[in-house]
């Protein structure tokens with residue numbers, strides 16, 4: 001009998017069987033295992049607008065520079081937030097975990113900043129971080145959002161919305177971003193051409209999507225973190241109050257981390273003015289420290305894991321120095 | 325030469341390969357500059373996120389596949405001593421291929437892309453790609469069935485292995501539901517999609533950047549040197565264990581992600597195992613040269629093949645190493661991996677394809693290579709460019725990983741993400757320089773090949789390059 005090295009068809013069949021063994025064990029069988037498709041109540045499908053935003057994220061290839069999984073590594077959790085859970089991706093088709101982290105991970109970006117921050121950043125990343133190498137995406141605000149396929153998309157993905165519901169979601173979101181009370185109105189108007197200001201743009205959709213990523217999981221964690229953190233900071237005094245060297249260091253940190261939102265002179269932009277007397281969350285050392293360390297609900301990020309305790313005090317010393 | 329071979333498709337694919345090589349490298353240089361000079365993101369079509377995909381597809385599918393098809397059609401006929409079974413179909417293959425790649429490039433520029441790495445093409449083009457492979461497979465099997473040579477040589481195993489595996493990989497990973505002509509959603513979700521994607525992603529590397537390149541190595545090295553492959557038994561063992569083990573390892577791209585841990589562990593174990601069959605071929609190549617190492621100096625093609633297989637050897641040590649949990653924790657997502665990628669693609673894949681062309685093109689046209697001297701020059705420039713590129717990315721990746729992990733005594737992070745980006749600018753600039761050097765080397769190679777094609781015959785035939 002001839003060996004398979006003399007019989008091309010037999011050879012090909014054998015080769016197919018050989019490559020199918022590993023395929024079967026490592027990818028086909030897992031398709032049917034619960035551990036690869038866990039379902040949890042708290043994870044909600046994307047709204048039609050968020051989905052359109054996600055499709056723009058895919059179209060522009062954002063995944064070539066941004067990952068969307070936080071790994072269970074201490075410094076990574078400190079930098080980005082809790083590590084990713086398998087159920088969080090139940091509605092992700094395709095998955096967008098990425099393979100290269102040229103920019104930061106985005107798995108926990110939702111709710112980290114206010115909408116205004118994203119409009120400003122997407123429009124011109126270097127206006128906020130001089131050293132960023134991210135492309136500017138201002139042109140997204142100049143393109144109306146195409147929603148003609150939105151319903152069909154949610155249907156293919158099995159999100160279970162009716163056509164009526166999809167229309168409502170789109171109209172609701174349009175009303176939100178075009179309302180005079182929309183907190184990001186100023187910057188949105190600035191970058192959106194007049195004829196599109198009362199319509200949805202691709203920029204609106206991508207901001208909606210960014211605000212969704214990781215948000216469902218964060219909601220489940222909210223109460224826990226807040227409560228724990230406050231207790232730790234009873235009775236606190238700024239050790240650097242009035243020390244010129246520390247104030248200078250605080251200024252540098254402020255310019256790098258805070259000026260994007262609070263303005264280069266701390267007189268406010270996306271975030272509030274820090275040189276006046278209006279302090280929504282109080283202005284004792286302890287209260288300001290908590291605002292910076294834990295963040296505040298309308299978009300102030302929690303800096304506690306990024307800045308050391310000392311650095312936070314120096315920033316506070318700097319802010320205080322502005323008031324006199 | 326008793327048998328009359330049909331080499332139109334070989335020549336067609338060879339020229340296509342050179343064309344897409346230039347296009348893909350120009351795009352690579354462009355995105356390399358964008359990394360440190362973001363103003364170059366001039367229009368949506370030229371923004372990094374879209375262009376990077378044009379770069380990877382242009383080189384992997386455009387240049388890589390064209391080179392592979394050219395050499396496959398060439399080897400297939402010589403190893404079977406039979407002309408192509410369907411020469412007309414092979415011509416059609418050349419046309420279809422270039423049409424598909426051109427449309428692929430345009431659609432990726434336009435942002436029509438599925439986001440799954442190396443499977444970015446939208447569904448109509450996926451269909452085109454499948455048809456293209458079927459056309460190729462028909463000729464492979466048709467010619468094999470009609471063949472004059474009883475025994476199938478090693479290179480034919482690798483070509484068959486590629487054909488079978490690519491069919492399985494491509495179809496399974498690209499199952500998608502269309503929403504419109506230019507948009508579809510994959511049928512898999514979340515963790516499963518990730519698992520299938522990287523099973524595919526790693527095996528594209530295996531069955532496109534390894535199998536057919538090994539086919540070239542096993543065929544052209546003995547041809548160029550006149551030395552038979554050292555061990556047939558070693559070839560058999562390497563082939564089957566490589567084909568078996570590759571499919572288990574995709575999860576090393578997903579270490580420490582939400583993928584079930586057992587899949588990661590299996591992927592890691594098989595990745596380590598892969599060193600054995602990979603080095604089987606490396607050792608086979610080295611031992612073939614035993615007693616004839618002077619050919620590194622006297623036969624200009626030897627050093628291309630030996631350097632190529634050496635980078636393959638280094639690549640297959642580095643790959644499994646960076647899959648280890650502690651190392652993946654450090655290197656995953658950094659520029660280190662970009663260094664890994666380009667050692668493989670620039671050092672192994674392009675080096676071996678270039679060497680195969682240097683051997684094959686003069687044969688096809690019945691003449692000698694335009695200039696052995698230029699070939700040597702291209703070798704050194706390509707090598708230097710690649711080393712500058714990869715070593716820079718490794719060092720940059722180490723710095724990046726270290727900055728991501730650095731903490732102050734109180735446990736807070738030392739560096740922001742932006743600090744780590746700013747720190748990488750010098751490396752990205754040197755990488756661009758490396759890419760530029762490499763590109764010059766490639767242009768010399770292309771010039772040499774084109775001149776060989778153009779120059780009229782000088783009476784020399786088959787035997788001529790044997791001694792060169």
Ligand code: HEM
Nearest residue numbers: 100349352353355356380383384662665669670759762763
């Ligand atoms: C002039 C030479 C080249 C330059 C300047 C260049 C540049 C680049 C750049 C800037 C990236 C993106 C890196 C990042 O996202 O951080 C990249 C990725 C890539 N390049 Fe190249 N490249 C070159 C040659 C090649 C060749 C010859 C091939 C293949 C035959 C290739 C295949 C790839 C692949 C597969 C990736 C994706 C890597 C990944 O996703 O991890 N490149 N290249």
Ligand code: HEM
Nearest residue numbers: 099529533576595598639640643644646647656665668669
């Ligand atoms: C024994 C063989 C090999 C093993 C086990 C291996 C392992 C790996 C691992 C673990 C990664 C992922 C790194 C990360 O993201 O953290 C990787 C990426 C990669 N390797 Fe290899 N490698 C091998 C050989 C090769 C060869 C021969 C090539 C040929 C060019 C190659 C090309 C690539 C590419 C293109 C990527 C980037 C994929 C992406 O993220 O887009 N590898 N490899």
